[in-house]
Amino acid sequence: MEIYTDGACRGNPGPGGWGVLLLAGRHKKTLHGGDPETTNNRMELTAAIEALNALQKPCRVVLHTDSRYVMDGVTSWMPAWKKRGWKTAAKKPVKNQDLWQALDRAAGRHDVDWRWVKGHDGNPGNEEADRLANLGIDELRR
Secondary structure, eight states, X not given: OEEEEXXXXXXXXXXXXXXXXXXXXXXXXXXXXXXXXXXXXXXXXXHHXXXXXXXXXXXXXXXXXXXXXXXXXXXXXXXXXXXXXXXXXXXXBOTTHHHHHHHHHHHHTSEEEEEEOOTTSSOHHHHHHHHHHHHHHHHHTO
């Protein structure tokens, strides 16, 4: 299973959207949504959570994100936050803790290979996820 996720925000904070492209062989599924008042980081996290929660059974997943925040959080920061009771090294509460915990639960059900991709660089999966994230914002305005 290949997954591409992206978040977008018009204003930060402001209206935001998230997009997901799920690929399994020749099968393709897209998901998107939005929030009228949010941040880009929250939308990036939401995209990954929604993607992993959409899988109906445990899977091997390659999840592509263009968010350094998500990538660094999952691969570097989260284990230490959990050991410290969801506190930063400065002993302050982790920002977006609700979403980080939701992502931890969602990822825990799968074998996830996290991969960073450069955004807006012509990667078809990333471009589709970006389009879907912006669609999530556009649909808020309708």
